[in-house]
Amino acid sequence: MGGLRCGSLVLGVLGACVFTYAAAEPKYGLGTKATEAQIAGWNIDVAPDGKALPPGNATVAEGEKVYMSSCVACHGMKLEGGVGPALTGGEGSLTTEKPLKTVGSYWPYATTLFDYIRRAMPFQAPQSLTNDQVYAVTGYVLHINKLLDANATVDASTIANLKMPNQEGFFVDDRPDSKAVACMSNCLKNP
Amino acid sequence: MTKKSTASAEQEASKTPLARRDFLIKSGALVGTAAFGLVDSKLVMADTTSATSLDPNLPLEVPQWTRSLGTPTASPYGKPSTFETKAIRSLYPGLKDTMSAYSTSPLQELDGIITPNGLFYERHHAGVPQINPAEHRLMIHGLTETALIFTVDEIRQFPAVSRVYFMECSGNPSFLPPWGKTAAEVSGLVSCAEWTGVTLRTLLNEAGLKPEAKWIIAEGADGAAMTRSIPIEKCLDDVMVVYSQNGERLRPEQGYPLRLFVPGYEGNTHIKWLRRLHVTDAPAYSREETAKYTDLMANGKARKFSFVMECKSLITYPSGTQKLTRKGVHEMRGIAWSGHGKITRVDVSVDGGNNWTQARLQEPILTKALTVFRAAFEWNGQELMIMSRAIDETGYVQPMMEQLIDERGKVSFYHNNSVQPWRVSSNGEVTNGRA
Numbered sequence: 001m002g003g004l005r006c007g008s009l010v011l012g013v014l015g016a017c018v019f020t021y022a023a024a025e026p027k028y029g030l031g032t033k034a035t036e037a038q039i040a041g042w043n044i045d046v047a048p049d050g051k052a053l054p055p056g057n058a059t060v061a062e063g064e065k066v067y068m069s070s071c072v073a074c075h076g077m078k079l080e081g082g083v084g085p086a087l088t089g090g091e092g093s094l095t096t097e098k099p100l101k102t103v104g105s106y107w108p109y110a111t112t113l114f115d116y117i118r119r120a121m122p123f124q125a126p127q128s129l130t131n132d133q134v135y136a137v138t139g140y141v142l143h144i145n146k147l148l149d150a151n152a153t154v155d156a157s158t159i160a161n162l163k164m165p166n167q168e169g170f171f172v173d174d175r176p177d178s179k180a181v182a183c184m185s186n187c188l189k190n191p
Numbered sequence: 192m193t194k195k196s197t198a199s200a201e202q203e204a205s206k207t208p209l210a211r212r213d214f215l216i217k218s219g220a221l222v223g224t225a226a227f228g229l230v231d232s233k234l235v236m237a238d239t240t241s242a243t244s245l246d247p248n249l250p251l252e253v254p255q256w257t258r259s260l261g262t263p264t265a266s267p268y269g270k271p272s273t274f275e276t277k278a279i280r281s282l283y284p285g286l287k288d289t290m291s292a293y294s295t296s297p298l299q300e301l302d303g304i305i306t307p308n309g310l311f312y313e314r315h316h317a318g319v320p321q322i323n324p325a326e327h328r329l330m331i332h333g334l335t336e337t338a339l340i341f342t343v344d345e346i347r348q349f350p351a352v353s354r355v356y357f358m359e360c361s362g363n364p365s366f367l368p369p370w371g372k373t374a375a376e377v378s379g380l381v382s383c384a385e386w387t388g389v390t391l392r393t394l395l396n397e398a399g400l401k402p403e404a405k406w407i408i409a410e411g412a413d414g415a416a417m418t419r420s421i422p423i424e425k426c427l428d429d430v431m432v433v434y435s436q437n438g439e440r441l442r443p444e445q446g447y448p449l450r451l452f453v454p455g456y457e458g459n460t461h462i463k464w465l466r467r468l469h470v471t472d473a474p475a476y477s478r479e480e481t482a483k484y485t486d487l488m489a490n491g492k493a494r495k496f497s498f499v500m501e502c503k504s505l506i507t508y509p510s511g512t513q514k515l516t517r518k519g520v521h522e523m524r525g526i527a528w529s530g531h532g533k534i535t536r537v538d539v540s541v542d543g544g545n546n547w548t549q550a551r552l553q554e555p556i557l558t559k560a561l562t563v564f565r566a567a568f569e570w571n572g573q574e575l576m577i578m579s580r581a582i583d584e585t586g587y588v589q590p591m592m593e594q595l596i597d598e599r600g601k602v603s604f605y606h607n608n609s610v611q612p613w614r615v616s617s618n619g620e621v622t623n624g625r626a
Contacts, residue, residue: 004530024396025350025392025393025396027396027397028348028349028397028512030341030345030346030349031331031339031340031341031345031346031397031398032339032341033333033338033339033340034338034339034340035335038299038330038340039330039332039338040252042330042410042466042467043332043467043469044416045408045410045418045469045477046474046475047471047474047476048473048476049473060598061516075231083288094491094493095490095491096487097601098602099600100201100486101482101487103482106481106482106493107478107481107482108476108481109476109481112476112477112478112481113484114477115418115477115478116477116478116482118413119415119416119418120316120317120414120416123290123291123317126317126415126416126624127412127416130599141511141526153389164202169484169491169492169493169494170481170493170494170495171492171493171494172494172495172496173364173494173495173496173497173498173499174494175497175499175501175606176501176587176593177595177599178590178598179586179590179592179594180580180588180589180591182536182538182547182580182582182588182596184547184548185545185546185547186540186543186544186545186546187325187544187545187546187547188543189545
């Protein structure tokens with residue numbers, strides 16, 4: 001435990017104290033306790049368990065309207081992409097030399113789509129959509145990817161319970177994977 | 192200086208490279224000597240003499256700037272010489288939009304291990320926010336004893352540490368053409384600086400970590416609200432919340448007033464404009480750690496949480512678009528780095544990787560920082576294929592690109608730390624050896 005050491009011999013005249021660094025640090029008493037209301041203002045990350053999804057709901061049809069007014073300029077009439085990335089297509093492409101990584105072909109969790117739209121979209125006006133609008137457009141993108149019916153209602157349970165096609169497509173970093181050795185001479189002839 | 196003494200100095204200058212060359216050969220430090228055999232010393236002497244001849248403007252004139260006053264003292268913020276026109280950042284080749292974009296450090300114009308702040312590479316996802324530090328806050332909440340909000344001034348009151356670390360974008364570069372022309376175009380998404388701030392461990396101690404804390408989700412205050420999840424072990428190891436870079440406050444494009452710094456991890460995790468640290472028991476699986484910054488293998492499966500930037504090196508002189516203008520001994524220069532620790536060795540080759548020689552490492556050799564290497568080599572008009580290969584303290588050897596492609600395929604995009612070849616042609620011009 002660290003602590004304040006007062007130099008009574010050397011610095012005693014000045015009454016100076018010097019902190020000694022040790023295994024555990026003290027508390028410095030800095031910062032202000034955050035209230036629940038303050039935390040709620042910024043706490044927008046949604047993990048795959050969906051527990052942090054906000055109240056709200058919307059329909060896929062409402063999502064189409066949001067998409068056509070706020071998203072279509074960058075992502076295209078058919079979500080095929082343009083200035084922004086494609087949001088659909090690419091199924092079966094991940095093993096080819098031209099993989100198309102979209103919500104349908106690549107994204108492992110629908111919660112990620114909700115989280116990303118809410119925090120960072122539309123590109124020119126991030127965090128301008130209501131939660132209902134985010135549910136709506138999330139549902140529309142999932143519908144175009146054939147993951148929700150056209151008449152579906154979208155809420156927290158819809159997003160949290162949806163199994164995405166590529167959910168099992170990821171594995172934790174297992175590098176180092178290369179096995180280079182530091183050959184010094186005639187390396188191209190005797191690799 | 193008189194004419195006589197000038198001529199004498201010129202003679203001295205012409206002798207020095209030859210003496211240096213002999214030393215290099217005797218000490219075995221000249222790269223490629225074994226491969227190409229000893230060069231006829233008379234030829235070297237003749238070439239050296241002609242190559243070091245001064246411009247015929249003798250007698251030396253006293254220049255205008257010696258006979259007049261310069262500019263006034265104390266310009267508010269100093270700038271490079273106006274003659275240094277090449278030491279600039281460039282938008283990554285092919286990019287048009289500048290809001291979600293990246294710029295490269297001009298590696299071929301830089302010396303040493305510290306990247307000047309104005310030349311540090313950039314990657315923004317929604318432009319550069321201009322933040323008044325008085326209005327900025329950092330909140331730590333979640334699996335802590337106390338949820339806390341800090342002002343920037345309070346963050347600066349914690350015990351400070353200063354450490355030199357590199358930072359590198361994980362897509363530096365991809366595995367597919369077009370191949371970059373210059374060192375900056377090939378690997379300019381790496382830079383190095385001295386960072387000052389508070390360790391994240393200190394901040395977490397202030398809030399009090401609960402035992403079930405396993406991850407920290409860091410979030411920025413920019414229009415992308417950039418979000419990455421960092422394992423708690425790393426957070427308690429060497430992660431910092433920084434406010435200064437190379438002695439001055441962070442530049443806006445580097446996260447002013449606060450950024451997360453995650454030594455050795457891919458640049459995207461170093462959240463800029465840091466406003467929130469959410470302590471959790473699981474990662475967020477944010478867009479940046481799923482749709483982006485995952486490495487797609489040839490079999491269609493993707494590597495996730497591939498954080499560490501593995502050992503890498505790059506020759507910056509001579510490098511693409513530069514030119515050797517004389518025959519004789521030259522100094523090859525470059526940088527090496529590893530997200531796993533210190534660089535222990537760099538080897539260089541002038542014959543396309545057939546034979547290798549150990550380069551000299553320049554002190555200081557710091558953990559997770561750029562390390563400079565140098566190696567003398569001789570060029571007499573023959574074509575060379577020069578390359579460097581770094582080894583770090585874990586024993587990991589920087590691979591050839593073919594070795595990475597064998598393991599991963601060609602579309603994994605991120606984490607290409609392979610050996611970079613440069614071709615020196617018979618006229619001295621240097622181009623990318625992959626092209």
